[in-house]
Amino acid sequence: MAIKVGGTTVVSDARELSNIASVDATTVAALGAAGVGGGGSIELTAAESISAGKPVAINSSGQLINVTETAAAVSLQEQLNVFGGDITYHDIVFNPNANYTGHGNSDGVFSCFVKRTSSGQYTMEKRYSVNSTTGEIVSQGDQTWSSDSSEGYGIAVAYSPAIGAPTKDGRGLLILANISTNQLRHRSFYYNGLSVVQGSESNISHNYQGTQRIALVYDESLDFFVASATKSSAVLPVYVIELNSSGQSTNPATISVGFSGWTVNYKDPIIATDGNGQFLMMANDTGNGATKIAAFTLDSSYNASWGSTVQLSNITQLNDTSSMVYDEASGRFVISYGSNGSASTVIRTLTVSNNSMSFAAEATLQSSKRANSLVVGGPGNVGITYSTYSALFYKPVSIASNGSVTLGTAVQINNSSANSGWDSNRNFKTASTGANLSNFVSYVNFANYQYADLEGAEFAGSLTSNNTSSIGFASETIASGSAGDVTIVGGLNEQQSNLTPGSRYYISAAGALNTSDTGAYAGVATSSTNLLVKG
Numbered sequence: 001m002a003i004k005v006g007g008t009t010v011v012s013d014a015r016e017l018s019n020i021a022s023v024d025a026t027t028v029a030a031l032g033a034a035g036v037g038g039g040g041s042i043e044l045t046a047a048e049s050i051s052a053g054k055p056v057a058i059n060s061s062g063q064l065i066n067v068t069e070t071a072a073a074v075s076l077q078e079q080l081n082v083f084g085g086d087i088t089y090h091d092i093v094f095n096p097n098a099n100y101t102g103h104g105n106s107d108g109v110f111s112c113f114v115k116r117t118s119s120g121q122y123t124m125e126k127r128y129s130v131n132s133t134t135g136e137i138v139s140q141g142d143q144t145w146s147s148d149s150s151e152g153y154g155i156a157v158a159y160s161p162a163i164g165a166p167t168k169d170g171r172g173l174l175i176l177a178n179i180s181t182n183q184l185r186h187r188s189f190y191y192n193g194l195s196v197v198q199g200s201e202s203n204i205s206h207n208y209q210g211t212q213r214i215a216l217v218y219d220e221s222l223d224f225f226v227a228s229a230t231k232s233s234a235v236l237p238v239y240v241i242e243l244n245s246s247g248q249s250t251n252p253a254t255i256s257v258g259f260s261g262w263t264v265n266y267k268d269p270i271i272a273t274d275g276n277g278q279f280l281m282m283a284n285d286t287g288n289g290a291t292k293i294a295a296f297t298l299d300s301s302y303n304a305s306w307g308s309t310v311q312l313s314n315i316t317q318l319n320d321t322s323s324m325v326y327d328e329a330s331g332r333f334v335i336s337y338g339s340n341g342s343a344s345t346v347i348r349t350l351t352v353s354n355n356s357m358s359f360a361a362e363a364t365l366q367s368s369k370r371a372n373s374l375v376v377g378g379p380g381n382v383g384i385t386y387s388t389y390s391a392l393f394y395k396p397v398s399i400a401s402n403g404s405v406t407l408g409t410a411v412q413i414n415n416s417s418a419n420s421g422w423d424s425n426r427n428f429k430t431a432s433t434g435a436n437l438s439n440f441v442s443y444v445n446f447a448n449y450q451y452a453d454l455e456g457a458e459f460a461g462s463l464t465s466n467n468t469s470s471i472g473f474a475s476e477t478i479a480s481g482s483a484g485d486v487t488i489v490g491g492l493n494e495q496q497s498n499l500t501p502g503s504r505y506y507i508s509a510a511g512a513l514n515t516s517d518t519g520a521y522a523g524v525a526t527s528s529t530n531l532l533v534k535g
Contacts, residue, residue, distance in 0.1 A: 090427055
């Protein structure tokens with residue numbers, strides 16, 4: 001006998017689910033537990049690619065979708081004049097473990113390091129705290145890091161995200177270029193509230209070629225930093241910098257780049273990592289007037305494997321007209337750069353397997369090559385800030401299962417009173433709070449205005465999730481448009497990993513399992529790989 005809910009048939013005479021989009025997830029789960037569809041599992045069609053073991057919900061068409069966190073449209077909070085006078089170089093990072101409690105919470109800190117060519121030519125840090133409850137960003141003043149007028153002609157900063165300062169985790173790494181000695185100087189640092197504790201400064205023997213970009217990333221699986229920079233009369237090197245048990249940055253290991261055909265004409269590197277030892281490097285081939293990209297891997301012993309090189313564009317990039325990030329949700333790198341001929345700015349994604357790159361199609365951001373900065377506000381929440389010269393904008397970046405990019409509606413993130421004059425050469429950086437805050441993402445963008453002043457734009461977007469609408473977990477990997485089994489209430493999902501038997505698990509806003517109560521109960525682990533769904 002068929003069963004109806006609100007006059008709609010949801011169970012056929014054959015005891016199969018139908019019209020499930022018309023009922024809520026709780027009803028679907030209860031029907032499954034009652035034996036409809038096979039007891040503990042149901043078969044549904046996926047609207048997008050879904051990995052085995054991942055939590056799923058149902059869209060308005062009755063198809064499976066991933067549990068994800070979605071960002072609302074961002075809005076400008078405030079624009080500041082950070083420093084007047086020429087700012088030659090800068091970089092910015094967010095440290096979620098600063099533990100500043102000035103807002104009554106345990107809050108993170110944005111750190112912006114700048115080289116001033118006035119006011120004594122110091123290298124300084126501009127510091128902003130972030131209220132972890134409201135997302136409010138508050139300036140906390142500045143601090144001089146180096147009074148050496150030769151230092152800071154090239155700045156890079158990155159952060160080791162694990163909690164545990166003042167041990168080696170929870171620390172940042174700062175690299176400053178010294179044009180007098182032609183060395184790169186590095187030091188670690190961490191915060192105790194708003195007090196910063198600096199490590200000892202050490203040299204990287206580099207023969208730095210001034211006015212060039214410094215690349216720096218942290219790889220979580222390898223637990224070390226990877227850096228590169230243009231080197232005079234030499235092929236681009238790769239440096240590995242570790243933090244020792246005292247949290248001090250150690251002397252780097254130098255790895256010669258092994259990409260076939262790379263010469264001393266390859267300059268201005270950008271590096272990105274997937275956090276699991278897979279890296280991309282983009283560089284200008286100044287000898288051929290082109291932009292190239294290649295993939296490489298590192299292991300914990302610094303052994304490297306090098307892939308083939310692909311030409312992205314028949315023009316070279318200015319220091320801040322290209323950028324790269326990795327999106328954990330899609331498993332793809334996202335890159336931006338000035339494209340061929342018309343010099344338009346484009347965005348595309350790529351996957352990397354064994355250093356072999358597979359590219360999706362380009363999407364045009366704007367019809368000119370200008371400064372831009374890709375930024376990740378958490379898994380699946382990718383965006384890009386960019387200059388049109390007359391104004392600054394942010395656009396969300398959506399990534400389809402085939403890697404194609406759709407750009408959302410542009411939001412202006414500078415005050416309308418500030419008109420033309422946004423420099424597109426070397427000072428355009430955006431950082432976010434990432435997935436560290438529960439209900440929103442806060443961003444800070446810094447850019448030169450009128451080739452002199454450094455302006456800061458603070459903007460934010462709220463976050464929503466469909467985690468409380470989850471009906472269960474994929475029993476297998478399901479391709480978009482294909483049918484697959486889902487483990488629902490009362491069923492045992494055997495596609496998990498690293499669970500603690502007997503522990504209760506919950507679904508996070510981004511679709512991960514953890515033991516913190518998120519309001520979206522998942523079930524109880526019966527082994528390291530098995531989850532009794534809502535048991």
